[in-house]
Amino acid sequence: xxxxxxxxxxxxxxxxxxxxxxxxxxxxxxxxxxxxxxxxxxxxxxxxxxxxxxxxxxxxxxxxxxxxxxxxxxxxxxxxxxxxxxxxxxxxxxxxxxxxxxxxxxxxxxxxxxxxxxxxxxxx
Amino acid sequence: xxxxxxxxxxxxxxxxxxxxxxxxxxxxxxxxxxxxxxxxxxxxxxxxxxxxxxxxxxxxxxxxxxxxxxxxxxxxxxxxxxxxxxxxxxxxxxxxxxxxxxxxxxxxxxxxxxxxxxxxxxxxxxxxxxxxxxxxxxxxxxxxxxxxxxxxxxxxxxxxxxxxxxxxxxxxxxxxxxxxxxxxxxxxxxxxxxxxxxxxxxxxxxxxxxxxxxxxxxxxxxxxxxxxxxxxxxxxxxxxxxxxxxxxxxxxxxxxxxxxxxxxxxxxxxxxxxxxxxxxxxxxxxxxxxxxxxxxxxxxxxxxxxxxxxxxxxxxxxxxxxxxxxxxxxxxxxxxxxxxxxxxxxxxxxxxxxxxxxxxxxxxxxxxxxxxxxxxxxxxxxxxxxxxxxxxxxxxxxxxxxxxxxxxxxxxxxxxxxxxxxxxxxxxxxxxxxxxxxxxxxxxxxxxxxxxxxxxxxxxxxxxxxxxxxxxxxxxxxxxxxxxxxxxxxxxxxxxxx
Numbered sequence: 001x002x003x004x005x006x007x008x009x010x011x012x013x014x015x016x017x018x019x020x021x022x023x024x025x026x027x028x029x030x031x032x033x034x035x036x037x038x039x040x041x042x043x044x045x046x047x048x049x050x051x052x053x054x055x056x057x058x059x060x061x062x063x064x065x066x067x068x069x070x071x072x073x074x075x076x077x078x079x080x081x082x083x084x085x086x087x088x089x090x091x092x093x094x095x096x097x098x099x100x101x102x103x104x105x106x107x108x109x110x111x112x113x114x115x116x117x118x119x120x121x122x123x124x
Numbered sequence: 125x126x127x128x129x130x131x132x133x134x135x136x137x138x139x140x141x142x143x144x145x146x147x148x149x150x151x152x153x154x155x156x157x158x159x160x161x162x163x164x165x166x167x168x169x170x171x172x173x174x175x176x177x178x179x180x181x182x183x184x185x186x187x188x189x190x191x192x193x194x195x196x197x198x199x200x201x202x203x204x205x206x207x208x209x210x211x212x213x214x215x216x217x218x219x220x221x222x223x224x225x226x227x228x229x230x231x232x233x234x235x236x237x238x239x240x241x242x243x244x245x246x247x248x249x250x251x252x253x254x255x256x257x258x259x260x261x262x263x264x265x266x267x268x269x270x271x272x273x274x275x276x277x278x279x280x281x282x283x284x285x286x287x288x289x290x291x292x293x294x295x296x297x298x299x300x301x302x303x304x305x306x307x308x309x310x311x312x313x314x315x316x317x318x319x320x321x322x323x324x325x326x327x328x329x330x331x332x333x334x335x336x337x338x339x340x341x342x343x344x345x346x347x348x349x350x351x352x353x354x355x356x357x358x359x360x361x362x363x364x365x366x367x368x369x370x371x372x373x374x375x376x377x378x379x380x381x382x383x384x385x386x387x388x389x390x391x392x393x394x395x396x397x398x399x400x401x402x403x404x405x406x407x408x409x410x411x412x413x414x415x416x417x418x419x420x421x422x423x424x425x426x427x428x429x430x431x432x433x434x435x436x437x438x439x440x441x442x443x444x445x446x447x448x449x450x451x452x453x454x455x456x457x458x459x460x461x462x463x464x465x466x467x468x469x470x471x472x473x474x475x476x477x478x479x480x481x482x483x484x485x486x487x488x489x490x491x492x493x494x495x496x497x498x499x500x501x502x503x504x505x506x507x508x509x510x511x512x513x514x515x516x517x518x519x520x521x522x523x524x525x526x527x528x529x530x531x532x533x534x535x536x537x538x539x540x541x542x543x544x545x546x547x548x549x550x551x552x553x554x555x556x557x558x559x560x561x562x563x564x565x566x567x568x569x570x571x572x573x574x575x576x577x578x579x580x581x582x583x584x585x586x587x588x589x590x591x592x593x594x595x596x597x598x599x600x601x602x603x604x605x606x607x608x609x610x611x612x613x614x615x616x617x618x619x620x621x622x
Binding site: 027030031032033034035037038039040042049050052063067069071072076077079086087088089090091092094095097098099100102105106107108109 | 363
């Protein structure tokens, strides 16, 4: 079995379920860059954020597609991302914010073994 | 000397049409100070309905404001500045408590700069004009300026009052009315500012609605009631703002951050003088505002011939950064603005360690004896390689990544090896190096032998992924108005075509 680039904690999965129920629709993630709440994962209803031709699908967490801009991925390709949840007040349009919690990306470097066995990124 | 912790009302409404208006659905959210992580007050949790109420009130205000003379508009902007100045200390304390930053910064930077921004635009609109051209003997072309109408603005949490001033002052100076949504981490200080300026402000010119991004920011950006949207924040939301603006075909101004290089050439150490001391401070400015600045000089590029002695002096200066009670006038660095920001920064520190960067100082949270539950992080410096994540991603915390270069060409190459291009610093005693670097670096603001100065009469904005458009400087007025061409013929004769 190949190594996933992005995973989620049970807490994140529970929040995804809660948001699915609240919004009555499937959800997706896009990893942000830049200032303020940059470098944070943003959660949207599928169809709200227009996935671009140079956004890469780097994986799925709890049934949600997870995207990142190609140029940003270049710098993050050696790190594993674990999506977790913290209490707190983020800004941005990410849909969990009204609940007083925030998805965060916890990163660590892949091990040498993991690197040779990474999940393939499929580009349409 | 420590200032007294501010007191707030139990609850704040939205400021719409010159009145304090409760949110339509009657919901409020708790505003928390990152200094003690305690609730300080409640503010309106607005939604689509409140956006409608606010844009309607703004259009009503525009009926009069859009027609006021520049003399009157200028006078109002000056009165706003005067009212803020008369309450500078109160607003500065509230700003520190709302955001977490040290009081010496809000008193000496945030508030004076915000006040000056209103005065600057009050001044420039009195002395500028459209243009007239005689195209031929009987044809005159006039380029006249007209306001857009109502504009939407979404501002960040790092400089709540200053970013509000940057967005509001040019917009209303140009004759627009504004609907502004503050960041949900820092929703309070601007409401105190509105209390202070309410009496001098015509109804509907500035409308403030608080709420969360997906519930309030999104409907504001999508609203048919705005003619422009301005946003400061990160790239994913920036893309969404453009996407939403495309539905209404309205212009956007985006400021989306950076990873600003601060370049130190060996000539800075030719003398151990006042200028060298200034250069050391220029590097340590990464800790200004706890590093929560879009232009934070978060990558220091140092010529390898001076690295060891320069860094020795730098580390002494970083060691001397005093942390503590943000309301104490001697405290130099306060709290990070929120818990999720705090967690994110600590994670970047661990990524830096894992990536093999050498930790030179800091690298952990700061135990604040006065506020043990606050979000405090020690100023941190890593030495590493520009390809590392800590060199490429905006950490938005007091974390500096340092690397070295051999010569000016390598310095330029590293400086421009980034997705962003907002700010940059160049430090040298050599005019030729200065010219090559300031023109060679792809960034909207290059500080030459200085850093983190933000005068009103100097433009600010990004190259590359750092955004679209400029802020500050009078050129900003044209981002907030139409140009109308009136083409007049004084010829009495027909063209002769038909």
